[in-house]
Amino acid sequence: MGFSLDMHGGYLLLLCYQFNNGHFAESNGISIVGEEMWEKLSRKFKKDSSGMWYNQRLDDVQQKRREFGDSQRQNAMKRWGKSGKPLSGKKISVVPSQCDGNAVAMPMDMPNGSLRVGKGNTRGGAGGKVPYAPEWKTGAMRLKWTEWLQYRKDIKKPYKSDRGIKGTENKLREFSNDNELVMIRILEQSMNSEWTGVFELRESRGESVIDTQEAPHQAIEDLYK
Secondary structure (H helix, E strand, O other): OOOOHHHHHHHHHHHHHHHHHOOEOHHHHHHHHOHHHHHHHHHHOEEOOOOOEEOHHHHHHHHHHHHHHHHHHHHHHHHHOOOOOOOOOOOOOOOOHHHOOOOOOOOOEOOOOOEOOOOOOOOOOHHHOOOOOOOOOOHHHHHHHHHHHHHHHHOOOOOOOHHHHHHHHHHHHHHHOOOHHHHHHHHHHHHHOOOOOOOOOHHHHOOOOOOHHHOOOOOOOOOOO
């Protein structure tokens, strides 16, 4: 059974709260969406050993990000070492003492929620160019956009240019009338259907809405699954 617009909004508020604050008490959930809506949405969350509530999918995404960051730091430390010298032996400036020589690696995603795209089109890559990233208004849309970029990578169809990213952004804004809640549903529709592009919501064309509970297996599970 699909969510109403109000329930979509409430669910995204809860996800954003967990993203920023971690597992939360039931009283927090009720204060965010109200007791009646919490009763309906709580089935999308689980309780941990401490009795705190969390969404399993979001937990998994954040854990993968942490593991990726840790592996990047490990690789950077191997390349540069704590002595301030790269493995090639070429001397560089010594890391300030207050950092204790800990190498810092670039995170998996950019501050605005965009994943790196294309070979050589990354920060510090060929020419040091930063890939284009849309300016979304809400944290929920930034989170869903990051999930969309990862989905495209998983199906071996990553964006290869800024033009492709801008094309998808323009379609999302056109089909949604610049409503980010509708944009999120459009991206979910494409991932549920295993499409590589974005299209107007089926319900807007008089067709039946995709039931996320019956969606086929896909490379990245939707947050509503």
